[in-house]
Amino acid sequence: MELHLLGPVEIRHHERPVAVGRRLHRLLLGILALRANTLVSTSELVDLLWSARAPRTARAMVHSRVSELRTALTAAGIGDEQLTILTDGSGYRMLLDPTTVDVHRFRLLVARGGVADGALDWPQRRDLLREALALWRGPAFGGWLPRQPPPPEVESLEDARLTALEQLFEAELNTDADAGVLVERLGPLAAQHPSRERFTLSLMRALAASHRPGDALRAYEQHRRWLAAELGADPSDELRHLHLTLLRAVEPDGSPPDVAMSTPTLPPGPAELPAEPGGFVGRRAELTHLDAAVRTGSRIVAPATVLERFLRALGVPGDAIPADLDERAARYRSELAGQPVLILLDNADSSHQVRPLLPGAGSSLVLITSRRRLDGLVATHGATQVVLAPLTESDAQHLLRQGLAASAADESAELRRIAELCDRLPLGLGEFGGGTALAGRLAAEGDRIGLLTAEDVSVRAALQVSLTALDGPSRTMFHLLGVHPGQRPGTDACAALAGCHRP
Numbered sequence: 101m102e103l104h105l106l107g108p109v110e111i112r113h114h115e116r117p118v119a120v121g122r123r124l125h126r127l128l129l130g131i132l133a134l135r136a137n138t139l140v141s142t143s144e145l146v147d148l149l150w151s152a153r154a155p156r157t158a159r160a161m162v163h164s165r166v167s168e169l170r171t172a173l174t175a176a177g178i179g180d181e182q183l184t185i186l187t188d189g190s191g192y193r194m195l196l197d198p199t200t201v202d203v204h205r206f207r208l209l210v211a212r213g214g215v216a217d218g219a220l221d222w223p224q225r226r227d228l229l230r231e232a233l234a235l236w237r238g239p240a241f242g243g244w245l246p247r248q249p250p251p252p253e254v255e256s257l258e259d260a261r262l263t264a265l266e267q268l269f270e271a272e273l274n275t276d277a278d279a280g281v282l283v284e285r286l287g288p289l290a291a292q293h294p295s296r297e298r299f300t301l302s303l304m305r306a307l308a309a310s311h312r313p314g315d316a317l318r319a320y321e322q323h324r325r326w327l328a329a330e331l332g333a334d335p336s337d338e339l340r341h342l343h344l345t346l347l348r349a350v351e352p353d354g355s356p357p358d359v360a361m362s363t364p365t366l367p368p369g370p371a372e373l374p375a376e377p378g379g380f381v382g383r384r385a386e387l388t389h390l391d392a393a394v395r396t397g398s399r400i401v402a403p404a405t406v407l408e409r410f411l412r413a414l415g416v417p418g419d420a421i422p423a424d425l426d427e428r429a430a431r432y433r434s435e436l437a438g439q440p441v442l443i444l445l446d447n448a449d450s451s452h453q454v455r456p457l458l459p460g461a462g463s464s465l466v467l468i469t470s471r472r473r474l475d476g477l478v479a480t481h482g483a484t485q486v487v488l489a490p491l492t493e494s495d496a497q498h499l500l501r502q503g504l505a506a507s508a509a510d511e512s513a514e515l516r517r518i519a520e521l522c523d524r525l526p527l528g529l530g531e532f533g534g535g536t537a538l539a540g541r542l543a544a545e546g547d548r549i550g551l552l553t554a555e556d557v558s559v560r561a562a563l564q565v566s567l568t569a570l571d572g573p574s575r576t577m578f579h580l581l582g583v584h585p586g587q588r589p590g591t592d593a594c595a596a597l598a599g600c601h602r603p
Contacts, residue, residue, distance in 0.1 A: 407457065
């Protein structure tokens with residue numbers, strides 16, 4: 101006697117089908133067999149068979165159908181030692197040998213063939229998985245009922261079938277299977293089930309083994325775009341590693357790469373951070389903030405241009421850099437896969453400019469400096485925002501002392517005065533090299549900002565970059581604030597300067 105649930109529900113005795121009644125009889129038989137030797141309450145059977153559309157007579161119908169099933173089994177010569185349905189308190193229990201039910205045999209075979217513990221070699225695992233999948237004759241339970249979805253435990257059988265297929269293709273790829281045949285079988289599965297990433301992984305391996313590495317890379321990109329559009333996610337580390345292997349291993353003559361599943365050996369990454377600035381002081385609170393986050397020019401450079409520079413620095417040949425921005429960003433993320441990289445994006449103009457330059461999943465860290473707040477990155481990527489205020493008085497004096505002679509370094513009152521005249525801005529303080537004698541000139545000079553210049557570096561030039569980025573009205577207001585006699589004009593004073601009324 102055998103019970104078949106992986107396809108239309110049927111029971112066979114002496115290799116002949118047994119007539120057990122209508123569709124409701126077969127579904128009831130299938131549920132009890134699926135939970136062989138386990139009590140299933142009548143109320144649960146009602147919920148499984150009718151969901152929210154159960155008729156008032158549903159419980160009585162279950163009792164009647166069970167009785168009719170017992171009669172059909174007895175008439176077919178199936179004795180209690182083979183299969184019996186017991187009434188057990190508020191429900192029913194089907195007693196039988198689980199190996200007589202194809203679902204239980206399928207699960208046993210998959211459990212044995214899917215374990216990668218070294219006890220079985222790839223051909224043995226392949227044969228077990230083939231045997232398991234051969235038990236399927238169609239959708240589990242015949243697709244259940246028209247106009248009514250199957251219950252979760254029946255739907256999970258289809259998920260188990262797909263998992264077994266994923267494991268089978270992995271076994272096939274590690275034996276002597278024909279890669280071209282595997283491509284034909286895997287292509288429709290990867291397209292039909294884009295959320296099942298292992299189909300795409302096996303398809304890429306099969307394509308590469310079939311001397312079609314370009315198609316393998318296109319399959320990855322199609323899958324990556326689907327993930328981004330539908331789930332807002334990136335491919336797994338394993339898939340990105342394979343993609344990176346394919347990108348880097350294609351020979352100049354077009355020969356296919358080695359598609360072994362081991363993690364690729366990555367070349368040394370770039371080391372292009374600027375030199376440590378001299379005379380750096382203070383900022384302990386801000387640095388602590390950044391450390392905690394890690395533990396838990398006027399010309400705007402286009403993201404495509406930055407990506408081209410990054411890709412070249414990562415060793416990608418110029419003719420291999422895609423023209424499309426999205427494709428460049430994808431290649432950039434692939435190149436960074438698995439590498440712990442610190443990326444510095446200095447003087448960013450907007451969140452829109454930065455987003456294509458962010459790496460994918462992994463352990464990379466991005467540090468962004470900007471004259472704007474970039475609140476968009478906080479909203480979309482949970483960026484940690486640190487706003488830099490002027491230096492504290494003590495830090496400002498410390499910075500000044502580093503550039504002054506020993507004889508002048510003790511003139512605390514003058515240092516305090518210089519720090520205030522420079523608004524305790526690091527750039528201005530760092531360029532102050534004329535000693536405390538210049539304090540008087542700073543106080544009296546009409547063009548004080550002109551004194552804070554050292555060759556090609558000046559406070560004026562730095563502020564000009566920010567000024568140029570402002571819109572017309574904001575730029576006008578900036579100039580008006582410069583002629584105000586006080587340092588901190590209030591709202592009413594600003595309105596008077598602009599010649600408008602306070603709202």
